[in-house]
Amino acid sequence: MTRHWFALTMRSAGQRVFADRAAVLVKLTFYVIVVTAIGSLWRGATDSNGGEIVGYTAAALFWYVATSEAAIVPLTMRMIEEIGDDIAGGAIAVELLRPASVLGVRLATEIGRGLTALAPIAVIGAVLAAVTVGAPPSALGAALAIPALVLAITCNVMAQHAVAAAAFWVRDARSVWFIYYKCVFVVGGMLLPLQVLPDWLQSVAFALPFSAMAYAPARLASGHVEPWLLLVQLGWLGVAGLAAWAAFSAGQRRLQVVGG
Amino acid sequence: MSARGIAATIGSAFAEVRSNRASFLTQVTVMVLNDAAWVVFWAIFFDRVGSVRGWDRDRVLTLLAVFMTGAGAVLALLANARRVGKLAADGELDAALALPIRPLAYVLVRRMDAINFGDVVFGVFLFVVVGDLSPGRVASFVLAVATSFVVLTGFLVTVGSIAFYAGKGEAGDFGLHAVLLFASYPIDIFSGGTKLLLYTALPAAFISGVPASVVDDFDLTRAVAMVGVACFFALAGAVSFRAGLKRYASGSVWTRA
Numbered sequence A: 001m002t003r004h005w006f007a008l009t010m011r012s013a014g015q016r017v018f019a020d021r022a023a024v025l026v027k028l029t030f031y032v033i034v035v036t037a038i039g040s041l042w043r044g045a046t047d048s049n050g051g052e053i054v055g056y057t058a059a060a061l062f063w064y065v066a067t068s069e070a071a072i073v074p075l076t077m078r079m080i081e082e083i084g085d086d087i088a089g090g091a092i093a094v095e096l097l098r099p100a101s102v103l104g105v106r107l108a109t110e111i112g113r114g115l116t117a118l119a120p121i122a123v124i125g126a127v128l129a130a131v132t133v134g135a136p137p138s139a140l141g142a143a144l145a146i147p148a149l150v151l152a153i154t155c156n157v158m159a160q161h162a163v164a165a166a167a168f169w170v171r172d173a174r175s176v177w178f179i180y181y182k183c184v185f186v187v188g189g190m191l192l193p194l195q196v197l198p199d200w201l202q203s204v205a206f207a208l209p210f211s212a213m214a215y216a217p218a219r220l221a222s223g224h225v226e227p228w229l230l231l232v233q234l235g236w237l238g239v240a241g242l243a244a245w246a247a248f249s250a251g252q253r254r255l256q257v258v259g260g
Numbered sequence B: 001m002s003a004r005g006i007a008a009t010i011g012s013a014f015a016e017v018r019s020n021r022a023s024f025l026t027q028v029t030v031m032v033l034n035d036a037a038w039v040v041f042w043a044i045f046f047d048r049v050g051s052v053r054g055w056d057r058d059r060v061l062t063l064l065a066v067f068m069t070g071a072g073a074v075l076a077l078l079a080n081a082r083r084v085g086k087l088a089a090d091g092e093l094d095a096a097l098a099l100p101i102r103p104l105a106y107v108l109v110r111r112m113d114a115i116n117f118g119d120v121v122f123g124v125f126l127f128v129v130v131g132d133l134s135p136g137r138v139a140s141f142v143l144a145v146a147t148s149f150v151v152l153t154g155f156l157v158t159v160g161s162i163a164f165y166a167g168k169g170e171a172g173d174f175g176l177h178a179v180l181l182f183a184s185y186p187i188d189i190f191s192g193g194t195k196l197l198l199y200t201a202l203p204a205a206f207i208s209g210v211p212a213s214v215v216d217d218f219d220l221t222r223a224v225a226m227v228g229v230a231c232f233f234a235l236a237g238a239v240s241f242r243a244g245l246k247r248y249a250s251g252s253v254w255t256r257a
Helices: A007-019 A020-048 A058-072 A081-091 A090-093 A102-133 A139-168 A176-186 A199-206 A215-219 A228-258 B002-017 B022-048 B057-077 B080-087 B103-110 B114-128 B133-164 B171-184 B192-199 B209-216 B220-245
Strands: none
Touching: A007 A102, A007 B002, A007 B114, A020 A058, A020 A102, A020 B171, A020 B220, A058 A139, A058 B002, A081 A090, A081 A139, A081 A176, A090 A102, A090 A228, A102 A139, A102 A228, A102 B002, A139 A176, A139 A215, A176 B022, A199 A228, A199 B103, A215 B057, A215 B133, A228 B022, B002 B103, B022 B057, B022 B114, B057 B114, B057 B133, B057 B171, B057 B209, B103 B133, B103 B220, B133 B171, B133 B209, B133 B220, B209 B220
């Protein structure tokens, strides 16, 4: 194992993304469909509300949706379920034999895959938004959205591993991914800006990590230049990473004790 | 024989899906919570924006009730409808061809999916909670769910059958996700070519929007058109599967489909 195994694993996972071009095409088309659907909904909503909702114009909302979806679509949707299956099926026990961290290799693979898929999706999203509603509301906001997207995907992958580690203890934790993603959709701001939520739910949403996974880059891309959102993402990234590490360490110890 | 065979297959599929009762109940509960999150989203949305192109909270909740019940029933009871493309592409239909039952009917009823029973439970619950339960409205709801069920099944079988020719099952999977996504939004937010597509090749309008409008405000012409579209997709599914079978190549995989 070289010292750079994490980077190598990421690169190799990224290369595998483009090996299956049909899957990339399906993902891109699906992304365009989702952005079209939700973008149409918000355009209809702003039309009915004098052209603006909670400080967002129709154009800002379209950029918001294009970015929030770009933060989610590149990822493996059923990652939690797949990790749960691997834990329950014994694949993790086999991975323990490798001279590298089980969690580290898995994180590198998923982050590499996610960031590679993000590149074409972000380009298509920017073109789609530019063609549909014009240039981004703020060039600086759009520029800040790029690192925010990278942080969002990384944070999401780590959080999903932390949640999926429940499968070390619970027999059937696979369906949890439904609930996880609904949290990302609503309190994470994927479907709607958090300012749309009622005040009490807004406070809850801002206190949860899900906003770092969709809201932060989308808020920046929609013209709100708030660089502190990147710091919030970094904070949640640290928390999610620590949680994943702690959960996998404890889970692996349990596997070794019980016998897998 | 065929009807008895189908009934026996349904019985065995149901026994299989509920063999692990704890897992069955967990999955149903998770899906109910998942669907409840959609209701929360729409409630928050309409609370903030009022109405959008004639759609308000109550109309969208009716749409969701029809959509969740109809589409949920397809994915729960005919779980293989979404896998027709993969089964065809991977040559896994051998077992279905050797039985004295129509292959498509057998394949469709062979598997059930526990998690989507949650959609059916929540869809019916939503309908009971949202509107009045007059006999006419209940009858409209049953008709709407039935047509939604048939349209989605026919559509999934049709796009899945593309795999007999293309050799790959992605079209079915993609068709499923696209049609379900569009069907979960009010149809009138779309315009131009997208709207035309949703009334034709990607019939999301006939899976949720049109049936929901029949429940809200019954119109005989619309109801007849809706049933006609359902018949068309049922026929399209049956014909495309039968035509595709002529090109089927066994994968020598003896599964129970």
